[in-house]
Amino acid sequence: MIAVDLFEAFWGIYPRRTAKAAAKKSWERCVIKMKLDADAILEGCKRYADAKRGADEQFIAHASTWLNNQRWLDEAPAPTEKAEPIRDTAMIARVSVSVLAHDLKKKLIERTRWQNWSKIERAAKRIDLTPQELWGAMRAGSIGIDARAWKFASAEALDGDGMGCPEVVPIEEKHWIDARERAETRKIHIRGMLKERWSPLQQAPTIHTKENRNEQDPVAGQTSIQD
DSSP states (O other): OOHHHHHHHHHHHOSOOOOHHHHHHHHHIIIIISOOOHHHHHHHHHHHHHHTTTOOGGGSOOHHHHHHTTGGGSOOOOOOOOOOOOOOHHHHHHHHHHHHHHHHHHHHHHHHHHHHHHHHHHHHHHTTOOHHHHHHHHHSSTTSHHHHHHHHHHHHHHHOSSSSOOSSOOOOHHHHHHHHHHHHHHHHHHHHHHHTTSOTTSOOOOOOOHHHHHHHOGGGGSOOOOO
C-alpha cells in the first residue's frame, strides 16, 4: 500500500478529522522523509481512537500535532470515562433525618393541641386570656411544647425505634405556670406599647359623631324648606 493510501486509512481511523491538509503534510514528513513505520503509526492511531471514544473534541489532539510528536509511541491512554457525580452520603443522611424530624415535630404538636384543647380553654378563661394566647405561650420558651417536641422528634428520627417518642408532649404543672407567666408578661408589654402610642404632650384626637356635629352647629341638623 502506497503512502497516500496509508494516509487515507490513517485519516479514516483518527478520532478528530480537522485540518486534513496539515495532517497529510505531517504524515508525508514522518513516512516518506523520515521513513518511520506506517503500520506502527496506524496501530498507535487505533489505540488512540479507542481511548478517546466518546471524549469531547477539545480533548483530542489535532492529527498533525499527534504525528509531529510521534504520539503513536506513547502507551495507550486510559479510556475516557464519564465521571460519576460525587455523592455526599453523610450530608444526604443528615438532610433526610432533618426532614423526618420536622414532620414528626409538626404531628406531635398538633396531637398535643387537640388532646389538651379543652383544658387550655378552661385555663385561659380563669386567667382572662384567649385559648390562642395561652396556647402560643405554651409553645414558646426552652421548656415550651415546640422545644420539647423537637427533642422527641429528632431523637425518633435518629434512632427510629419508636421507643423515645410519645404520642403527645406531656404537660406538667410547671409548664402551665410558665405559660401563664409568659402570657401575662406579653399582655403587659402589649398594653405598655399601646399607651406609648400617644405622647403626653399631644392632645388626644376628638371623635365627632353625628350628634356632636349637630350640637356644635344647630343649622346643620335642620332640613331646608325652601325647595
